[in-house]
Amino acid sequence: MAGFNALVLAGSRGGPDPVADYAGVPHKALIDLAGETLLARVVGAVRAAGAGRVAVSASHPDVGAAATALGAEVLKAAGGPSQSVRQGAEALGAPLLVTTADHALLRPEWITAFLGDVPAGADVCALVAGRSDVEAAAPGTQRTWLKFADGDWSGCNLFYLATPRSFAVTDLWRRVEADRKRPWRIAALLGPRVLLEYATGRLTLDRAARRIGELGGFTAAVVRTPYGLASVDVDKPTDLDLARMLAC
Numbered sequence: 001m002a003g004f005n006a007l008v009l010a011g012s013r014g015g016p017d018p019v020a021d022y023a024g025v026p027h028k029a030l031i032d033l034a035g036e037t038l039l040a041r042v043v044g045a046v047r048a049a050g051a052g053r054v055a056v057s058a059s060h061p062d063v064g065a066a067a068t069a070l071g072a073e074v075l076k077a078a079g080g081p082s083q084s085v086r087q088g089a090e091a092l093g094a095p096l097l098v099t100t101a102d103h104a105l106l107r108p109e110w111i112t113a114f115l116g117d118v119p120a121g122a123d124v125c126a127l128v129a130g131r132s133d134v135e136a137a138a139p140g141t142q143r144t145w146l147k148f149a150d151g152d153w154s155g156c157n158l159f160y161l162a163t164p165r166s167f168a169v170t171d172l173w174r175r176v177e178a179d180r181k182r183p184w185r186i187a188a189l190l191g192p193r194v195l196l197e198y199a200t201g202r203l204t205l206d207r208a209a210r211r212i213g214e215l216g217g218f219t220a221a222v223v224r225t226p227y228g229l230a231s232v233d234v235d236k237p238t239d240l241d242l243a244r245m246l247a248c
Contacts, residue, residue, distance in 0.1 A: 006051035007088035010101035011077030029101035048108035082173035124166035137228030
């Protein structure tokens, strides 16, 4: 799909990063993997998939310099991912593909397939991978699973903001960030009926996405990918070891 821009999140929450420390670099976006930095691999993948403008949301000066060397625009990262996405969306417009600099194994064909499967009428869409596909592609990997009536799913750090209405997702995202240590408050956002469906094992992934869209005033959807490796990012040293093994 042509005619979209891309935002690569490469900010920092502050404090030491165990992955960067493990690799001996000032920021994990600068980790070398098979001869390229993670940032270069991600920027290259979104460009190969057809992105026009590519911007990197960065807080570390070395990451900003690396992004500039790659020919990407540099946006100063905000206080959290949701605010950085909002700033990027306002700067780049819609449609906008959003991903992260630690998406070490990202392939352009995964992006192309994702965008081709975005449902008509969706304002915002996220990519997920099923547990069986993830575990087949990366045995032993430890992921955070979203457990629904139709299976266990892992997020793939790929989001598509198809229309300006989708920018409202950042407001909802900010509320989730603020309550990330109080999961009961996050759950309460869905409302009692949806919570009951979840508690009784009847809530499907698509129903949850529709409810999130209803809360934010936009149409939300998910796309399921058969590419299990699309769920692998580099959040901890063991993830980097896995990515290095798989990239060989």
